[in-house]
Amino acid sequence: MPADDAIPHALEYADRWLAYRRWRLRIPGVQAAVRIGGELVLDTAHGVADEATGEALTSAHRFRIASHSKALAAIVAMRLVDEGRLRLDDEAQQHAPALRGTDAGRLLVRELLSHGGGAVRDGDDVGFWHLAGPFPDHDGLLAIARSGVERIPASVEFKYSNVGFGLLGLVVEGATGVPYADAFARLLAEPLGLAATAADLNDGDSPLVTGHSALHSATERTALGSPAARALAAATGAVSTAAELTDALRTVVDADGRLLSAAARRRMRQQHWSTTGRDGGAGGYGLGLMLREVDGRTWAGHGGAWTGQATRTLVDAERDVVVSVLTNAIDGPAEELAVGLARLVHAALEGTDAPIERARSFEGSFASVWGRVDVVELGGRLLGVSPTAADPMAAVDELEPLDDDRVRIRAATGMGSGHETAIAERGADGRVARWQGAWRMDAVEAVPA
Structure with missing residues (x-):
């Protein structure tokens, strides 16, 4: 002991x-939180929210948590599965009639959740990721779907797809009868009391950090815009703080039954695909959850890369430990910092x-x-x-x-x-x-x- x-x-x-x-x-800035057994034991921030103004970063600043949105969307979807309003083997077009007659409409919910649909990553024009135009709206996403999303056959190999999770957002809307942002609030943010967490950019009370460019081709950073993700909100739009994110993703651990059944939590964490991380390490993917090994233990969670922000959360489902690190630079080493933080916690626990x-x-x-x-x-x-x-x-x-x-x-x-x-x-x-x-x-x- x-x-x-x-x-x-x-x-x-x-x-x-x-x-x-x-x-x-x-x-520029790092915000981090650790939650153990449901208790927030670390909630900290260092550096600045905006290099140009020198505004100090605080624990209350919200970040664009990007692909963390997929984990949160998966929790929303699995709540609907628990309630019987959605099945993992449902075709997308059963809940989103606008997809009928497209290859996107034939994709299964589980294929969308696991990146097993073989769908295009972002569409044929990724200019919105370079701030050259807005993210696709509802009609824009349907246009992508109608032009054909299949790049490889479904259920053949792991193929990361923001479009796929955008389609999942349409499925959630069809199953609930309300816009995705409202379903997100009703099924996740409000039950957990997460005041700073939303499905997409909104006018929340908490301040939003400024994102900064990388130093790969310049010696100084510049501020980057942060547009709404619109129809890709389920893939990449969410905003949150490190503290609230640890609470949201704690809902997949063994000990937390606030939102999901035990079966739903296990299914989310079950590895569907083997993957290779950006750091070259072996990993896997479940239903809306990245999986990786740290100190001989499997940690679930997700990461996120936004224009000017990089973020990572790790979840030890057995020991009920959640670690989240948010940075406001696109080259911020969020993965590295989150793993280091997890290893320090592990050393103390062991x-x-x-x-x-x-x-x-x-x-x-x-x-x-x-x-x-x-x-x-x-x-x-x-x-x-x-x-x-x-x-x-x-x-x-x-x-x-x-x-x-x-x-x-x-x-x-x-x-x-x-x-x-x-x-x-x-x-x-x-x-x-x-x-x-x-x-x-x-x-x-x-x-x-």
Whole structure:
């Protein structure tokens, strides 16, 4: 069993780690939340909402969460399945008569939910993704459908499709008799009390962040527009905060029966396709949910890429843990940050009841001309974490306290100072001011000014 305060202590460090990573990677802003057992245990924001104005980012700022919309649309659809108003094997045209006579109309609900329909990703003109025109409206989506959406036969392989989820939005409208945004509010946002979450851009009370361009071809970022997604709202239109998003996606975990039956939750998380993530890692896709492995556990969830924003949420359905990271730059490493945050939480949850008082007395951030290390106790272990690395738990040094001022380094690799001793020199406040011996570093601020 980890110590009683293992999770709060780990999250205190995780917050500093996020702040440093934002500074290190020059991301305008990062908003993050962690929910465990339904309790919001971290709700934080660092940086700015808009680089041009310098407006500070807060936890109340809303983001365009882009393809997270698919997970939320899937929850809405599965509520209709639970109520008997929709079946996974229904053809789209049964609920959206305007699709009759098209290949889109013959697609099954489960094929739309799992990206198994073989449908075109965005249509034959993707200018709206480049802010060259508005997103398709209802008539525009029907025009895409009538021109033919099939690019490969259905149920052959995974083929990501925003158009497919746009068609799902039409199915939801047909099954409920109301516009998709209203169905979203009635079936998801309102029952959960999510005041900042909506199916598409709206005039909510909470401020909206500014999206920023990437640094792949320029040295400065520019502000990017954020139009309504209109008929593609079910695919990419939603707005939310990290805190509310963790609550919405918690509804797929084993312990949460607020919206969905246990069977619906399991079906959503069941892997239908194997996929490869943008980071090259192996993953999968269920019904509106991305799947990936972190520390030997399968996490569900979704990511999102919007004009100027990148976001990611991870859900450990068995342990009832939800992690969400939202960034307001199109090249923001949301996936990397969310996985790192999940790994820090995992380290605390998997910890032991080893004595921690002495271990924590060595904690702090330290640097030299050669690099930087955070010394932190996580789950009963004293670790030397490199905050400059993308993964905070990759190649960490474990430190064994020998007495009040010395630790033995159990180096992660043979290239380090394994089996050697680092000596802590403490200041008047008792905290470590510098390291000597096998390490030579001075204490620094957790995030540079």
